[in-house]
Amino acid sequence: MKHHFGDFLDRTGDYWTIIPNRDRYAYVADGNIIDKEAVKILTISKDHKHWEQVFDCPNIEELTLHSPSKEQVEKIQQLKQLKRLRVTFFRAKDLKFIAELPNLEEVVLEYVSGFIDLSPLQKLSKLRSLHLENIRRVSNFNGLREIYSLRYLHIDGTFDWNQPIEDFSFLTGLPNIEVFSLGFITSKAEFPMLLPLVNSEKLRKIKIGRSTFNTNEYAFLQAAIPDVDGCSWDLCWEYGDNFEFLGKKAGFVKKSNPNVKERCDGFIKLFDNMKRESAEFLKHLKRYPINK
Numbered sequence: 001m002k003h004h005f006g007d008f009l010d011r012t013g014d015y016w017t018i019i020p021n022r023d024r025y026a027y028v029a030d031g032n033i034i035d036k037e038a039v040k041i042l043t044i045s046k047d048h049k050h051w052e053q054v055f056d057c058p059n060i061e062e063l064t065l066h067s068p069s070k071e072q073v074e075k076i077q078q079l080k081q082l083k084r085l086r087v088t089f090f091r092a093k094d095l096k097f098i099a100e101l102p103n104l105e106e107v108v109l110e111y112v113s114g115f116i117d118l119s120p121l122q123k124l125s126k127l128r129s130l131h132l133e134n135i136r137r138v139s140n141f142n143g144l145r146e147i148y149s150l151r152y153l154h155i156d157g158t159f160d161w162n163q164p165i166e167d168f169s170f171l172t173g174l175p176n177i178e179v180f181s182l183g184f185i186t187s188k189a190e191f192p193m194l195l196p197l198v199n200s201e202k203l204r205k206i207k208i209g210r211s212t213f214n215t216n217e218y219a220f221l222q223a224a225i226p227d228v229d230g231c232s233w234d235l236c237w238e239y240g241d242n243f244e245f246l247g248k249k250a251g252f253v254k255k256s257n258p259n260v261k262e263r264c265d266g267f268i269k270l271f272d273n274m275k276r277e278s279a280e281f282l283k284h285l286k287r288y289p290i291n292k
Contacts, residue, residue, distance in 0.1 A: 008131070008156070009108075010179060010207070015129045015152040018084040018106050024064045029054055044072055054079070065090065073097050087112050095120040102126070109135055118143030125149055132156065132163075133183070139164040145173025154207075156183030165189070171196035181207035192220040192278070198285075206230040210237065215247030219274030224282055235271050236264040246271070 007020035019027070019041060027041045030048040039057040046069035054060060055078060062084035065072060073090065076082070077100040085101065086108040092115050098107065099120035106129045107121070113136035121127065121144065129152040130144075144150070153174065157163035167189040171177065177200055187193055193213065197203060206221070207230050221231050236243040242252040243260065245267045253263040 008133075008154070008183070009129075010152070010154075010181065010205075013179075015179065016106060018062060018086060018108060019064075021086075024066060024086075027064070033057070044068060044076075046072065064088070077101065086110070099123040105129070107131070109133065113137055116140075122147055128152065130154070134158050134161065134163065140166050141168075141170045142173075144170050147174060148176055150174050151176055151202075152179040152181075153177060154179075154181040154183070155185060157185055159184065162186035168193055168196050171200065175200070176202055178202050179205045179207070181205075182212055183209070185212060191216060192224075192281070193217055194221060195224075197221070198224050198282070200225075203228055210244070210246055211248045211250075213248055215245070215250050215271065216274045216278070218246055219271055220278040220281075223275045223278035235268050 007022065009016045009018070024043045027043045028048065029042045029044050029051050031050060033039060033053055036053065036057045037059060040059055041062040042054050042057065042060060043064040043066055044051045044054060045066045051072060054063070054076075060079060061082065063076060063079065063082055064086040065076065065088070067089040068087070073092065074097060077097050080101065081103055082101050083103055084106040085098065085104055088110040090112050092112055094115050094117060098104070102124065103126055104124050105126050107124070107127060108131040110131070110133040115135075116137045118138060118141060121130070124147065127147055127149050130150060131154045133154075133156040141155070144153070155163055155165065161184070163183075163185045165185050165187045167187065171180070171194075180197065180200075180203065191214070194217065197206070203225065206228055210233060218233055225231055233246050235246050237246070241256070242254055243264055244250075244252040250267075253260050257263065
């Protein structure tokens with residue numbers, strides 16, 4: 001699927017200062033740059049003949065590598081001062097080239113495939129925000145553990161492909177996470193999948209679609225972290241001619257159905273029972289804590 005070039009970054013707070021995707025072409029490095037000291041942002045692609053002048057820009061802070069060549073990716077490791085990096089449409093055997101940029105604070109990887117190991121990102125001691133979208137060969141995210149500086153994490157697939165996530169245990173290694181966001185993902189982890197979020201003391205916001213998980217996972221979140229922004233979903237969501245129930249394959253009822261109120265009330269009762277069961281599970285967890 002062709003890249004959307006939309007800006008899916010949550011720009012509330014201080015998490016993201018990188019330019020929106022749609023603005024990348026305003027900073028193309030494909031002509032002679034006269035005042036190189038004034039340059040802080042550039043976009044480089046494999047078709048750009050004059051891209052190497054980026055190394056003559058002493059104040060460069062942000063770089064977008066859009067469909068770059070291998071040579072470009074290898075050489076940008078020289079830009080130790082970079083604070084923000086976006087890479088789109090590139091097949092990388094590993095992420096070592098990013099690990100060599102110690103001052104990175106914001107990283108966006110979109111449609112970057114080939115690698116399976118995220119652990120090189122652990123070397124980025126200043127990394128504040130990370131957006132991962134359509135990283136085809138990755139399913140184990142334990143490589144993100146112990147990035148203690150990380151405060152914002154978004155993991156996404158595409159409209160026609162769900163990003164697999166083996167489990168969410170890696171969240172126990174992100175003690176300073178404040179925003180956790182999921183787009184098109186799939187996981188076969190056992191219930192409750194997002195149990196690690198219970199101990200995320202700094203978590204302030206989650207962003208999860210209505211049909212990402214089974215209904216009991218949403219009930220668990222409401223029982224476990226009720227005060228976190230984003231933990232409130234309409235149980236019977238008005239959509240077109242229907243009321244859609246919360247949760248993956250949870251079903252719907254037509255507005256014209258004579259039993260629509262009874263159906264919605266029944267689902268709300270079911271959800272409330274799930275919340276009570278989750279609350280009991282959490283009480284048991286406090287009595288007999290599970291090792292991380």
